[in-house]
Amino acid sequence: MLRNFLLATAAATALSACAATGDQPAKSASAAAIDKNPYPSTYRPYPGTPTALVGATVFDGAGGRIDNGTVLFEGGKVTGVGGPDLAIPAGFTRIDGTGKYVTPGVIDIHSHLGDYPSPGIQALSDGNEATSPTTPEVWAEHSVWPQDPGFSRALANGGVTSLQILPGSANLAGGRSAILKNVPARTVQGMKFPQAPYGFKMACGENPKRVYGSKGRMPSTRMGNIAVDRQMWLDAKAYDGKKRDLAKETLKGVLDGEILVQNHCYRADEMAIVMDMAKEMGYKVTAFHHAVESYKIADLLKENGVCSAIWADWFGFKMESYDGIPENAAFLQNAGACVIVHSDDENGIQRLNQEAAKAQAAGRRAGIAITDAEVIRWITLNPARAMGIDTWTGSLAAGKMADVVLWNGNPLSVYSRPEKVWIDGALMYDADDPKRRPVSDFELGQPGEGDVK
Amino acid sequence: MIAPRAMRLMLGAALLAPLAALGAAPAAGQDFAITNATLATGDGSEPVPGATVVVRGGKVVAAGTGVAVPAGIQAVDGTGKWVTPGVFAAMTSLGLFDAEGIEESDDSSARGSPFGAALDVAPALNPVSQHVAVARMAGITRASVFGTPSGSIFGGQGAVVDLGADPQMVVRPRAFQLVVLGERGARIAGGSRVSAHALLRNALREARQYGSDAKITGGRGGQPLRTGDDIPVDPRLLDTAANREDVLLTRFDAAALVPVVNGTQPLYVAVERASDIRAVLALKTEFPNLRLVLVGASEGWLAAREIAAAGVPVIADPVDDLPSRFEQLAATQSNVGRMVAAGVKVALGNLAGSTGDQPKNLTQYAGNLVALTRVPRASGLSWGKAFAAITSVPAAIAGYEGRFGVLAPGAAGDLVVWDGDPLEVSTAAERVFVDGVEQPRDNHQSRLRDRYRELDESQLPEAYDW
Numbered sequence: 001m002l003r004n005f006l007l008a009t010a011a012a013t014a015l016s017a018c019a020a021t022g023d024q025p026a027k028s029a030s031a032a033a034i035d036k037n038p039y040p041s042t043y044r045p046y047p048g049t050p051t052a053l054v055g056a057t058v059f060d061g062a063g064g065r066i067d068n069g070t071v072l073f074e075g076g077k078v079t080g081v082g083g084p085d086l087a088i089p090a091g092f093t094r095i096d097g098t099g100k101y102v103t104p105g106v107i108d109i110h111s112h113l114g115d116y117p118s119p120g121i122q123a124l125s126d127g128n129e130a131t132s133p134t135t136p137e138v139w140a141e142h143s144v145w146p147q148d149p150g151f152s153r154a155l156a157n158g159g160v161t162s163l164q165i166l167p168g169s170a171n172l173a174g175g176r177s178a179i180l181k182n183v184p185a186r187t188v189q190g191m192k193f194p195q196a197p198y199g200f201k202m203a204c205g206e207n208p209k210r211v212y213g214s215k216g217r218m219p220s221t222r223m224g225n226i227a228v229d230r231q232m233w234l235d236a237k238a239y240d241g242k243k244r245d246l247a248k249e250t251l252k253g254v255l256d257g258e259i260l261v262q263n264h265c266y267r268a269d270e271m272a273i274v275m276d277m278a279k280e281m282g283y284k285v286t287a288f289h290h291a292v293e294s295y296k297i298a299d300l301l302k303e304n305g306v307c308s309a310i311w312a313d314w315f316g317f318k319m320e321s322y323d324g325i326p327e328n329a330a331f332l333q334n335a336g337a338c339v340i341v342h343s344d345d346e347n348g349i350q351r352l353n354q355e356a357a358k359a360q361a362a363g364r365r366a367g368i369a370i371t372d373a374e375v376i377r378w379i380t381l382n383p384a385r386a387m388g389i390d391t392w393t394g395s396l397a398a399g400k401m402a403d404v405v406l407w408n409g410n411p412l413s414v415y416s417r418p419e420k421v422w423i424d425g426a427l428m429y430d431a432d433d434p435k436r437r438p439v440s441d442f443e444l445g446q447p448g449e450g451d452v453k
Numbered sequence: 454m455i456a457p458r459a460m461r462l463m464l465g466a467a468l469l470a471p472l473a474a475l476g477a478a479p480a481a482g483q484d485f486a487i488t489n490a491t492l493a494t495g496d497g498s499e500p501v502p503g504a505t506v507v508v509r510g511g512k513v514v515a516a517g518t519g520v521a522v523p524a525g526i527q528a529v530d531g532t533g534k535w536v537t538p539g540v541f542a543a544m545t546s547l548g549l550f551d552a553e554g555i556e557e558s559d560d561s562s563a564r565g566s567p568f569g570a571a572l573d574v575a576p577a578l579n580p581v582s583q584h585v586a587v588a589r590m591a592g593i594t595r596a597s598v599f600g601t602p603s604g605s606i607f608g609g610q611g612a613v614v615d616l617g618a619d620p621q622m623v624v625r626p627r628a629f630q631l632v633v634l635g636e637r638g639a640r641i642a643g644g645s646r647v648s649a650h651a652l653l654r655n656a657l658r659e660a661r662q663y664g665s666d667a668k669i670t671g672g673r674g675g676q677p678l679r680t681g682d683d684i685p686v687d688p689r690l691l692d693t694a695a696n697r698e699d700v701l702l703t704r705f706d707a708a709a710l711v712p713v714v715n716g717t718q719p720l721y722v723a724v725e726r727a728s729d730i731r732a733v734l735a736l737k738t739e740f741p742n743l744r745l746v747l748v749g750a751s752e753g754w755l756a757a758r759e760i761a762a763a764g765v766p767v768i769a770d771p772v773d774d775l776p777s778r779f780e781q782l783a784a785t786q787s788n789v790g791r792m793v794a795a796g797v798k799v800a801l802g803n804l805a806g807s808t809g810d811q812p813k814n815l816t817q818y819a820g821n822l823v824a825l826t827r828v829p830r831a832s833g834l835s836w837g838k839a840f841a842a843i844t845s846v847p848a849a850i851a852g853y854e855g856r857f858g859v860l861a862p863g864a865a866g867d868l869v870v871w872d873g874d875p876l877e878v879s880t881a882a883e884r885v886f887v888d889g890v891e892q893p894r895d896n897h898q899s900r901l902r903d904r905y906r907e908l909d910e911s912q913l914p915e916a917y918d919w
Contacts (some may be wrong), residue, residue: 008697118775153774157636157786270610295905295913311683315898316583317807325898331905348809354817354878361879366902408827414820415879417828431829442776447755448783453774 018280025389034249036258038130039141041192045424046190048274049448050074052088052404059393061104061380065373071102076425081396101410103376104160105403106422108349109262109309109383109436110289110342111448112145112180113151114135114165114188118346119375128168129175131214133219134232136200137174140165144188150346152438153453155182157350157420159405162193162394164387166201166289167266168347170211172219172229174201176250179387181403197284197388200254202229202265204274205320221429226273233281260286260388262309266320270297273305285387289342292324298335307338307386311348313362329356329378330363333370333451340386341378352379357412372412463860482511482866482889485789486522490870494703495538495844495861499837506536507867511889515861530842537875539594539616539838539885541858542812543768543847544721544748547585547596548614548622553807561805562601562608569605570656570713571705574598575612577625580619584807586896589616591813592875592882594867595624595848595857599721601635601805606641606649608669610709611721613851615867617887620748628851629746630713633723634733636780650732652701657740659702660710700703706770717743719769719852726780727755734763746850749805750783750792753766767797771818771842786843789822790832797806814844819874839876 022230042137051073058069060081072080080086088094088302096154129135133356143249144165154160160182167174177199180191204225213220221226238250253259261278265271265288285308288294292315294301294308308328314322329339343349353376360375384394393401402425409416423431430436434450443449485508492504494516505520506513514523529662537622551558560577577583578598588596599611608631612626633641633650642649702710720743722733730750737743747753749768752799754758760767769789776782792799801819804810817840825833834842841858848858856864866889885892904918 045808113496118777119781120777121779131867132747148828157774239708264717296908311808313813314808314811315587316552318552320458321554322552322583323897323901325901327902327906333909345809346777347772349620350772350822352773354821356880360880364879365881366906412879414876415827417824434830443782446776446782448776448785449754451783453785453830 018379020303027411034244036253039139039189041191041194042187043077043183043185043192043194046183046211046426046428047429048073048076048402048422048425050092051422051425052092053093053097053404054084054088054101055100056102056406057103058396059373059376059409060371060396060397063371063375063377064272065371065372069102070166071396071404073404073422076402078396078398078400078404080398086107095406097406099409101407101416102396103405103407103411104380104394105160105405105421106159106352106379106393107383107387108154108160108163108343108352109287109340109348109387110167110344111154111163112168113154113163113346113349114146114346115167116346117145117148118150125180128170130168130211130356131169133166133171133208133228133313134173134231134247135171135175136173136248136250138167138179139198140167140201140411141188141192143167144178144180144191146188146191146368147442148186149255149440149443150349150442151184152440153346154349155416155421156431156437156453158352158432159350159411159421159423160352161403161423162384162387162389162404164199164262164383165347166199169201169203169207172203172208172225173185173232174203174274179389181423183428184440198250198259199255200250200259200264201264202232204270205264205266206318207264212325219268223269227279228275230281233277237281248261254283255281257284257301260386262287262386266290266292268293271306272297272300275300275306275367287338287340290321290344292321292328295328295331296323298332298337301332302335302337305338307340307384308332308384309340309342309383309386311344312341312358326359326362327368329359330366330368331372333366333374335362338382338386339378340382342383348419354414354415357414360412365440372410375412421441454605462548482508483621483886483891484889485510485530486526486870487531487534487536487870488522488528490534490536492518493535493537493610493837493840493875494862495841495858497837497841497845497862499835500535503535506868508868509891511866513860513864513866513868514862515737520918530814531870534883535871535873535875535880536594536860537869537871538814538844538858538864539869539887540592540843541800541845541847541851542593542596542799542815542843543850544622544803544805545588545596545598545812546601546805547588547616547812548580548582549574549600549840550584551582551597553819554643559574560792561719562603564603566604568609568703569607569706570609570630571703571709572600572607572609573627574600574609575623578612578614578622580617580622582809583897585616585622586618586894587898588812589618589885590882590894590896591894592869592885593812594869594885594887595853596812597628597802597847597851599629599631599805602631602637602641602723604651606634606638607632607706610718613853613886617890618893619890625852627718628714629719629721629722630710631723631748633741635724635726635729635749637723638780642713646729656702656706657714659707661714661715662741663707664715665705677887696808714740714742718745719746721746721748725749725751725784727752727776727783729780730756731759732757734765739765751781751788753797754785754788754791754795755783757792759795760792762795766800766846767792768802768847770800770803772821773817786821786825786830789835793834793842794832795837798846798850799842800850801842802847815850816876816880819843820878823876836876906916
């Protein structure tokens with residue numbers, strides 16, 4: 001499993017080093033230097049109290065399980081993870097987790113919250129720049145509406161603490177993603193995950209050829225899709241940088257391994273073509289999204305170190321999803337390939353834990369046993385790695401961000417819900433405190449304001 | 454007959470041979486009993502362990518603890534299993550598409566049709582759609598199927614179906630009429646709720662007149678129209694022998710609405726906003742024979758007492774909690790719990806797609822409503838009430854109280870043997886019976902699963918693995 005991530009992790013580490021300095025505006029750089037981070041994160045963790053969660057079952061996100069575990073966090077960071085014998089420093093608030101469960105914050109690698117927000121009206125439809133099949137120049141963060149009420153549902157019902165907002169899939173090259181902490185803010189910069197790399201949304205298959213074919217332009221076929229892609233990469237490779245070109249800057253970032261490719265692709269045969277195209281052009285696909293047919297090429301995906309971000313059981317809503325099976329995740333896991341459970345849905349993001357549990361159960365019935373602790377990784381550390389943020393979040397380990405969920409039961413049960421959610425050690429949701437839940441500007445003074453949802 | 458199959462299943466066989474091949478004559482219901490299982494009857498009561506269910510001639514003859522297995526009936530040990538009635542999926546598109554996004558295969562709506570209310574889904578239903586097979590293996594045995602309103606505010610006449618793997622899918626054609634109001638109805642009607650209501654009233658008045666002309670009961674003759682205010686209604690808008698040349702309704706559509714206005718066919722009305730719900734309830738003052746059912750009603754909790762007082766049942770989206778449209782600002786997962794607490798009869802349903810809204814998720818979403826009982830200030834349902842909301846309640850709304858969605862003497866032999874709590878996400882249906890006939894377990898998905906369980910092409914391509 002780890003080996004599959006070597007490439008992605010290496011890319012992420014390289015990028016994080018780069019982005020770490022880039023987080024400050026490049027004021028002192030030479031005039032020719034390009035500021036790679038012109039809309040920097042302004043997010044700062046909110047205050048928290050030193051906290052000790054004791055007596056709960058802990059799934060650490062990296063595949064580990066500790067019964068009667070102890071999780072300590074202070075100053076926004078996890079400071080200790082262990083058993084009942086782990087010493088609790090003076091001044092820590094003890095929370096009894098007996099009968100409860102603790103996991104890292106849930107991470108959704110595929111969301112359109114903010115760029116296709118609620119209400120789903122035309123005025124807020126900002127996810128697809130469907131005017132050209134290749135728009136590497138657009139950045140999802142310029143579309144995200146921070147007041148989307150969906151963020152709060154993902155937090156309170158789904159325990160989601162980080163998420164990647166992607167452009168839509170109308171285009172072969174849809175633009176840059178935005179990686180956010182699920183913290184309400186007045187601006188998107190206030191939500192941006194500090195130091196996170198950019199992702200780059202690509203799409204193959206039916207959507208681009210349908211959208212542009214129906215406009216009487218290229219691509220109108222799958223061969224047209226790939227032809228347009230290849231020419232785009234060739235042009236990017238020939239870019240000399242003398243005159244700034246936003247599209248080519250993004251593509252260069254991908255070719256340099258700084259920007260991680262998140263590729264919407266359903267069919268196994270198309271994924272195989274895309275992986276060859278990536279080799280031909282000199283970039284890497286980090287994850288295939290909606291990869292309902294990954295199970296047919298689990299060996300190839302493992303060999304290429306590409307993750308599959310998938311639903312538990314969506315199938316048959318279009319031709320390219322007709323072969324979706326509930327055992328997809330288990331077959332991939334069984335082959336040693338990387339599994340991520342994603343939502344692509346403002347409702348599904350509230351139940352990623354349940355979706356993972358469904359995929360686990362389908363595997364068990366097919367004779368593939370996967371532990372609860374390993375399944376939790378599908379919605380925590382694995383997406384964190386494929387988003388390039390695993391250095392900071394995705395698992396419970398000393399020094400990482402204290403993004404933590406206390407569940408009132410096993411998160412893989414339909415009967416369990418988040419009881420408390422901390423982001424960087426700050427309590428952002430508490431089921432026992434009516435006021436400790438976000439209410440977006442949009443909801444104020446309207447029916448249902450502040451309701452349990 | 455049943456014991457060998459049961460034995461194979463208990464031994465963990467992944468597949469059972471199909472019993473009722475499509476195209477063959479419907480298999481006769483089997484006589485059998487399942488003993489020592491945890492039983493949920495679907496009537497709202499909590500599950501009980503150590504129970505027995507007896508099925509004979511395709512019907513349930515007994516279900517409960519202390520039930521003896523009659524002589525000559527084959528008994529299957531249900532230790533560790535749960536037995537329940539089959540799930541009744543209210544408001545689905547099952548059998549109307551192979552994939553909703555494959556336009557060529559999709560009969561769920563007809564934007565270009567000249568008809569609305571007259572549309573009847575029954576002749577289009579395809580029992581071998583993979584979505585039917587997948588829903589069946591998820592424990593769904595009955596459903597209502599509707600046509601989606603698109604060219605008209607009326608979706609037309611929906612059917613009650615069974616999901617048995619046999620050629621006879623329709624249990625009751627033309628079981629209900631569907632109209633959409635609210636934002637969607639407004640768009641279809643030319644741009645406003647005002648227009649949608651005018652279209653609906655025009656259609657119902659035309660149908661009432663059509664009924665009178667045809668000597669069909671339901672016409673109101675010369676009675677004065679009481680609208681609840683004191684502004685007189687222009688007599689030309691009333692049901693007189695008016696000139697029929699200006700109607701916006703075809704004769705076929707008007708005829709289809711006669712059973713709606715005279716109350717022999719329920720009118721399902723899709724609305725979300727509280728004010729829209731109240732406007733629908735008010736229709737009863739103008740058209741007193743209407744048998745209304747609300748569909749959607751994500752703000753139903755804000756009008757719960759009025760809905761309860763009107764005796765109008767609701768088919769609700771179980772876990773909507775977002776203001777997906779302005780008409781759903783107050784949506785909350787507690788909607789169903791609050792309506793039930795106010796005395797409204799609520800079924801879960803309206804899962805008509807194949808993504809997160811596929812009918813097989815009904816059990817999961819019912820489980821989510823149980824989860825809410827452990828969330829402070831939220832309103833959920835007890836396990837028994839949640840399970841009833843996907844079995845006996847939708848069956849009763851469809852007109853099959855006591856016959857579908859319950860395990861009680863005389864009810865159809867629709868039952869499911871589960872490997873655990875059916876509302877839990879890790880649980881699967883192991884055996885499914887429709888009218889006492891055990892159902893096949895093979896479908897496109899299971900065949901793909903079996904082919905790709907091992908990726909071994911050392912001797913031949915995967916295409917030969919079947």
